[in-house]
Each structure stands twice: as C-alpha cells, then as structure tokens.
Amino acid sequence: EGIQSRRSISIFGSTGSIGRNTLDVVRHMGGGDAFEVMALTGNGSVDLLATQARATGARLAVTADDGRYGALKDALSGSGIAVAAGPSGLIEAAEMDAGWVMAAIVGTAGLAPTLTAARRGADIALANKECLVSAGDLFVAAVHAGGGRLLPVDSEHNAIFQVLEENQRHAIERVILTASGGPFRTMSRADMADVTVETARAHPNWSMGLKISIDSASMFNKALEMIEAKHLFNLRPEQIEVIVHPQSVIHSMVGYADGSVLAQLGCPDMRTAIGYALSHPRRANLPVDRLDFARLARLDFEAPDEDRFPAIRLARLAMIRGGVQGAVLNGAKEVALEAFIDGRASFLAMAEITEAVMDALVHIPAPATMDDVFAADTEARRRAAELLG
Ligand code: NAD
Ligand code: MG
Structure with missing residues (x-):
C-alpha cells in the first residue's frame, strides 16, 4: 500500500x-x-x-x-x-x-x-x-x-464522453452541445455593439477564467467546442448541433438512431467533469451540490441566433472548409479577444475580424506537421493585428 x-x-x-x-x-x-x-x-x-x-x-x-x-x-x-x-x-x-x-x-x-x-x-x-x-x-x-x-474535461464533452456508447458507434446520429447563452442571451445586436468587458465577463452559471467567460458571452466558446467535439468524437460537421439552455443543467446530449437521446445532468460545477476524467472508468465521490429537480422546476431551450452570435456560423464554416481554418479561427479570435479586453476592439468586432482572417487564409491546405499549425496560427494573428490597426 x-x-x-x-x-x-x-x-x-x-x-x-x-x-x-x-x-x-x-x-x-x-x-x-x-x-x-x-x-x-x-x-x-x-x-x-x-x-x-x-x-x-x-x-x-x-x-x-x-x-x-x-x-x-x-x-x-x-x-x-x-x-x-x-x-x-x-x-x-x-x-x-x-x-x-x-x-x-x-x-x-x-x-x-x-x-x-x-x-x-x-x-x-x-x-x-x-x-x-x-x-x-x-x-x-x-x-x-x-x-x-x-x-x-470541457463540461459538454465530458458529458458526451459519459453518455456516448462506444459499442453503439454506428447508431450515433448527432451530438447536441448545450450553451447557456451567456450574459447577452436576450440582448439585441444593436445593444451588443457597445458592451463592456465587465458585463461580458459576468457568466450567469459558471465561474471561469476571464477569456473563456468572454468567449461564452460571444459564443466563441461554443464555436471552439463544436470543433473540439468534431475531433474528440470523430463526427461530421452536420452531426454537431447547438441548443441554448439557460440553466446549464443538461451539460450535453447524444442522439441515437432509435430516437433515444442520452443526456448528462448536474449542477454547474467543473469538479464533476474533472473527477470523472481523474477516476474514469469509475466514479469519484465528490462534494458538489446535488440537483434538486423540484426546486429547478423547469428546463428551457431555444435555438441559437446566428445573427447575434456569428461565432456558431464561423465554427461550421471552419469545419466544412477544413484546411487550417480551425487554427486560423482560434488564432485570429485570441488576438481580437485580447483587443476587446484592452479596449482596442468592440465586442462585435471579434467575430468580424475572425471571419475576415478566415476568408483571407482559406487557401492554406490541411497541416501535415505541427509546424504547419504554428505557422497558420502565427499568420492568423499577424492578419488580425493588422486589421486592428
Ligand atoms: P484561467 O485563466 O483561470 O487559468 C489559466 C491557467 O493558464 C493559469 O494557471 C495561468 O497561469 C496559465 N497561463 C496563462 N497564460 C499562460 C501562458 N502564456 N503560458 C502558460 N501558462 C499560462 O483559465 P481557466 O478558466 O482555468 O481555463 C483553462 C483552460 O480550460 C482554457 O483552455 C479553457 O478554455 C478551458 N476550460 C475552462 C473551463 C472553466 O470552467 N474554467 C471550462 C471548460 C474549459
Ligand atoms: Mg464548455
């Protein structure tokens, strides 16, 4: 012992x-x-x-x-x-x-x-x-x-990992990533134009680092998670859906060919996902809050609005285009995010800059080596910085 x-x-x-x-x-x-x-x-x-x-x-x-x-x-x-x-x-x-x-x-x-x-x-x-x-x-x-x-460990992917039956691979139709919708879920696009870092970082359900909190407000976090899901679970882009679920109780779901949908639920506490990753295939005993369904009373769902949250559309574009578009989306987004944090870019500019850089680098083929990935990341950052002036 x-x-x-x-x-x-x-x-x-x-x-x-x-x-x-x-x-x-x-x-x-x-x-x-x-x-x-x-x-x-x-x-x-x-x-x-x-x-x-x-x-x-x-x-x-x-x-x-x-x-x-x-x-x-x-x-x-x-x-x-x-x-x-x-x-x-x-x-x-x-x-x-x-x-x-x-x-x-x-x-x-x-x-x-x-x-x-x-x-x-x-x-x-x-x-x-x-x-x-x-x-x-x-x-x-x-x-x-x-x-x-x-x-x-990402809560959505950890949820899918928990309910994805590997021996039913052939019967997996889709994964459904849940999104809280962030602090601007119900805000008009016009009002989103001049939101501040302080309001953008205030996530309704999860306590997280600064950058991922702002990415949640723009739904770039969900965009990254769509691409993450594609690679983790070997999915086609059209198999990846996003649904806004403001309570963040359902952490994500897997839909099967017989119509069944399996979901993982819990209180929004990252320790559940971390514990599952640490003790897999067993479950740990963790001091997280237990769900109280009677107090919860209801779970809400709504389709994401890709006009107000273009990041979702950009993720799909990156997956369909392939090449180095994932690295480009991420690199350009990180530069634009830092500019938003420093007050050099508006909230909506983050998606505009990212899309412009993705379009400019659409010709770069899929990476053969990690050096190709780092080169695409560097070029995306350079272009984004240039657009920021
Ligand atoms: P955080 O900002 O709280 O912590 C980031 C960590 O990285 C810190 O230890 C920091 O010292 C270190 N770090 C920062 N810049 C660095 C650099 N240049 N080089 C090396 N280390 C550096 O962030 P977080 O919320 O803990 O998120 C960490 C990662 O997990 C991110 O990729 C995020 O997307 C992901 N994630 C976080 C959550 C969450 O609930 N916080 C959920 C899902 C995924
Ligand atoms: Mg997540």
Whole structure:
C-alpha cells in the first residue's frame, strides 16, 4: 500500500480556475495518500504556484513567465522543489513522468506542453480546447501514437464522453452541445455593439477564467467546442448541433438512431467533469451540490441566433472548409479577444475580424506537421493585428 500504489499526476495551469478545481478534486480523492504530484505550472501568480507546490510536495514548479523565475525560486527556497521557467520549462514539466496530466493552460500556449505529454504516452485530461481546435487530427494522432487516453474535461464533452456508447458507434446520429447563452442571451445586436468587458465577463452559471467567460458571452466558446467535439468524437460537421439552455443543467446530449437521446445532468460545477476524467472508468465521490429537480422546476431551450452570435456560423464554416481554418479561427479570435479586453476592439468586432482572417487564409491546405499549425496560427494573428490597426 501507500507509495507504491500512488498515481503520478501533473497539472498544467494549476493556478487557474480549472487548475485550482483539479487540486480540490485531488484533495477529495485522497490527496498525497493517493497521488504523487510531479509538476505544477502557472504564469504570473508565482506565490500561489509556490503555495500549491509546497502543499502537494510537487517535484517541479514552472512559471511560464521567464521574468518570474527569480521570484518563484525565492518563494520555493529550502523546499527541495525544482524550479523552471518559460516555454522550455513547460516542456520540462511535460517530460516529467506523470501518468495523468491535466491540460489547463489557457490558449495556444498550452499546445506545445500538452503535445509533449501526449507523445510520451500520458493520459491527457483535456481542458485546453485550443489544442483540438488548432491542431485537430494531428493532436489526436499524437495521443494515439503515445498510447495514452484522451479524457475530455470541457463540461459538454465530458458529458458526451459519459453518455456516448462506444459499442453503439454506428447508431450515433448527432451530438447536441448545450450553451447557456451567456450574459447577452436576450440582448439585441444593436445593444451588443457597445458592451463592456465587465458585463461580458459576468457568466450567469459558471465561474471561469476571464477569456473563456468572454468567449461564452460571444459564443466563441461554443464555436471552439463544436470543433473540439468534431475531433474528440470523430463526427461530421452536420452531426454537431447547438441548443441554448439557460440553466446549464443538461451539460450535453447524444442522439441515437432509435430516437433515444442520452443526456448528462448536474449542477454547474467543473469538479464533476474533472473527477470523472481523474477516476474514469469509475466514479469519484465528490462534494458538489446535488440537483434538486423540484426546486429547478423547469428546463428551457431555444435555438441559437446566428445573427447575434456569428461565432456558431464561423465554427461550421471552419469545419466544412477544413484546411487550417480551425487554427486560423482560434488564432485570429485570441488576438481580437485580447483587443476587446484592452479596449482596442468592440465586442462585435471579434467575430468580424475572425471571419475576415478566415476568408483571407482559406487557401492554406490541411497541416501535415505541427509546424504547419504554428505557422497558420502565427499568420492568423499577424492578419488580425493588422486589421486592428
Ligand atoms: P484561467 O485563466 O483561470 O487559468 C489559466 C491557467 O493558464 C493559469 O494557471 C495561468 O497561469 C496559465 N497561463 C496563462 N497564460 C499562460 C501562458 N502564456 N503560458 C502558460 N501558462 C499560462 O483559465 P481557466 O478558466 O482555468 O481555463 C483553462 C483552460 O480550460 C482554457 O483552455 C479553457 O478554455 C478551458 N476550460 C475552462 C473551463 C472553466 O470552467 N474554467 C471550462 C471548460 C474549459
Ligand atoms: Mg464548455
């Protein structure tokens, strides 16, 4: 018992919303008695990272920010915990011999370390949807080549993973991704023109990082999730539906050829999805709120309005066009999102810029290597920055 049977894990992006929830789930599932933490990574918040590393006895702590190396080193002095920084530090973390890796770095920055962990055969608990949106088939192929499992953490995909019967593959007609509709679900397009970051970040149901919260308000988050679902579950674009469901109780559904629809329900708490990814194929015992159906009383549904939320249309366009359109959509969107956060672009400009860049780069063929993916991402960012002036 004890040491021998502990599972080795790493958490990329441990200081973020998903990362902190993951550490909480790890604590509830036995903490240091059950898990050996190999590497934790963060970016700016080195004090929190150092606290997490000491509390879990991590072997290695990495800040993605080269400039914070000294601060992290100081915060961990005398602890015996190794310290690294920058992109090479993230790769060092990915090379540590953890059997299970939570990929929860936000954005394209998560791609290289997650790919490294996948190639050496770790099970990848995937929160970072950008990996699949940008690198799609290449990323899935890397996981398969490494021999590890791909465990979806995004709540919608985790829900589908829970109700998708692999032995009924032939009978799967469609997946139905639910979307809360975000804070602007009922707002007119005219009013959406001048919304602020403060109102855009206020998600009605889920507590998440800044960027994904704003992506939820624009429904770019759902757009990324449509492409994510295509690659995770090997679907055709027309098999992927989106339905607005303001209560976020149904986390997503799978429709079968006999008319049955299987859904996964729960309170909006990411720890359920994280726990499922950590304990699969068993279920963990987690202190999340239980659904109270009588109090809930009703579940509402409405079709997404693609005029007010063009991101949904852009995702379908990217899937149908193929090529590097996923990487381009994501790269251009990230630049436009940063511009919105900094006050350099309006809320509606995010979709306009993304679509213009997608159209401009429609000729680029499907990527053969990861370098092709990174090149498309770079070019999309350059074009988006140019359009922003
Ligand atoms: P967050 O902003 O709270 O945390 C992001 C983490 O990434 C932090 O640890 C941060 O230090 C690190 N980071 C930031 N910039 C970095 C960089 N340039 N290089 C390396 N590390 C960097 O974000 P989050 O809400 O935890 O989301 C993380 C990922 O999970 C995203 O891809 C998001 O789309 C996905 N996701 C999140 C939720 C959620 O409920 N929060 C749900 C589904 C999917
Ligand atoms: Mg989601």
